[in-house]
Amino acid sequence: MTEKLYEKDAYIKEFTATVVECVKCEKLFKIALDKTAFFPEGGGQAADTGFFGLIKVFDTQLEDGIIYHYTKTPIEVGSAINGKIDFARRFNFMQNHTGEHIVSGIAHRLFGVNNVGFHLGEELVTIDFDKELTREQLDEIELFANQKVWQNLPVRAYFPNDSELKATNYRSKKEIDGAVRLVEIKDTDICACCAPHVNNTGEIGIIKLLDCEKMRGGIRIVLKCGAFALWDYRNKYENISRISALLSAKQENAAEAVEKQEEKCTMAKHDIYSLKRQIADLSVLSANADTIYLFVDGCELKILQIIADRMFKEFGGIKAAFSGSDNTYSFVMCGEDQALQEFFLKFKSQFSVRGGGRGGMVQGSVSATKDEIEEFLNS
Ligand SMILES: [Zn+2]
The missing domain is CATH 3.10.310.40 (Diaminopimelate Epimerase; Chain A, domain 1)
Incomplete structure (x- = not known):
């Protein structure tokens, strides 16, 4: 079993560890350490990447309790390595992931919907809820979620004992084998989850719900948080600026101006x-x-x-x-x-x-x- 440093502290960027296994796997090498801060793909969150010294780590996966790091170069068993994760990328995932907890928790509390699927892509998050929600309900969830960000609430991850676990009402996407790790956001959400999260909700910055589509009696929503939401805003701002300049319209009237232009085109x-x-x-x-x-x-x-x-x-x-x-x-x-x-x-x-x-x-x-x-x- 690999000791998971990220479970105790999600902010470890660098660490030293000892190589305990190194096996060839097709064109790459799978390297296991005695302990690691690299998060393996899981719980809907992408795998960490980074370096062991100058050797690039392309992927991280969990197999039977052992975390394997994928590299192109072998490292001798018993060697000490200096691990460094791509923390800017990981922090963006932590923002998105913690934002997903808040949105799922609030949607459940306000409208009784359950998160039945979750995917954290390289830039955006999708959540599948088991019931449909209106745009107005999504707006309400978005506002409440951002209020939780503004309140800068603590996010606590812990392993409860059996009696604590039995007494706790928490969200869980599936039956979990082994010790249950709970992630609790004060007055907002308690959910079983293995991934790293931010320590305080203020670090998320912003939660923005984007598209939604109905599916199988429920709804899939797309959201972006933190840096991803900022980049999205920047991109959209640039686009709306160009559109409004082209139409000589104020940004807030751009859609109306496009409609008028379309009418002119039809005529x-x-x-x-x-x-x-x-x-x-x-x-x-x-x-x-x-x-x-x-x-x-x-x-x-x-x-x-x-x-x-x-x-x-x-x-x-x-x-x-x-x-x-x-x-x-x-x-x-x-x-x-x-x-x-x-x-x-x-x-x-x-x-x-x-x-x-x-x-x-x-x-x-x-x-x-x-x-x-x-x-x-x-x-
Ligand atoms: Zn989580």
Whole structure:
């Protein structure tokens, strides 16, 4: 069994220890020490990384009570090492993790929901609750949670004896083998947990609930605490600043300004469509019985359909409308069905064509230059 220094003091950044085991594991080495401050992945929290002297520790895992540190270099059994964990990263996890306890405890106390799943990612936390919560309820939980931060309450982790444990009403995500370690936040939450936490809630800084989605009769919420919440705020502030500058709107009115912009875009699209309809009308007016095809700029298939169909209805024969640029053109062709199909077969044999159709209309796209298409149609 490895002595877990982080259980007694979550703030140990450096320590000395003795190597008791070193085994090769695929491309890495698994190193066990007599004691360690490296937290192994568990309880929803990611594994610590860091160094043994100059040797990097990539991962830390617990196996049957022994904590293994993964390195690329072996270290001789019996050697003394100087361990140093990446404490900035660990402290951010401690902020997120302790924030998760507060939110789960408050959600349980206020609305009777249970935390049935928890994941602490590299930047954010997700909590799955067994019942749905409204946005208003989540806002209430968020406010209460931050009040607990402002009160700077002590966070106590301890191993109670059997009678203490029996007398304590605590949250537990699963049946726990061995000694139960309780993490108690005064007047807020008591939960069985093996991970390191901050000593006082003030160290969390801020708790921000972000997205939520309904799932399996419950709800999954995403939250960020401390440094992660600050970076998120910084990123969002930068974005909202740019959006408000682009729209010449105050930041607090940015969403409204975007909605107005969207309305303008919809109206502009409508205007563009009506102009294209006018182009279609004028194009047809310019055609006569001898016209086989028309090239029009910037028109989608819907407009090409109108042009080809109206030319055919007016003059008969086979009529085609093209729009595009470079070597790719969209097209619509109209004609008596059989004659059109025969014509279209020839067209396809000449060029690289995608598309088809029946009932007197074919459409698609063709890879060819305007000159090549005109030469074919005029032949
Ligand atoms: Zn915990």
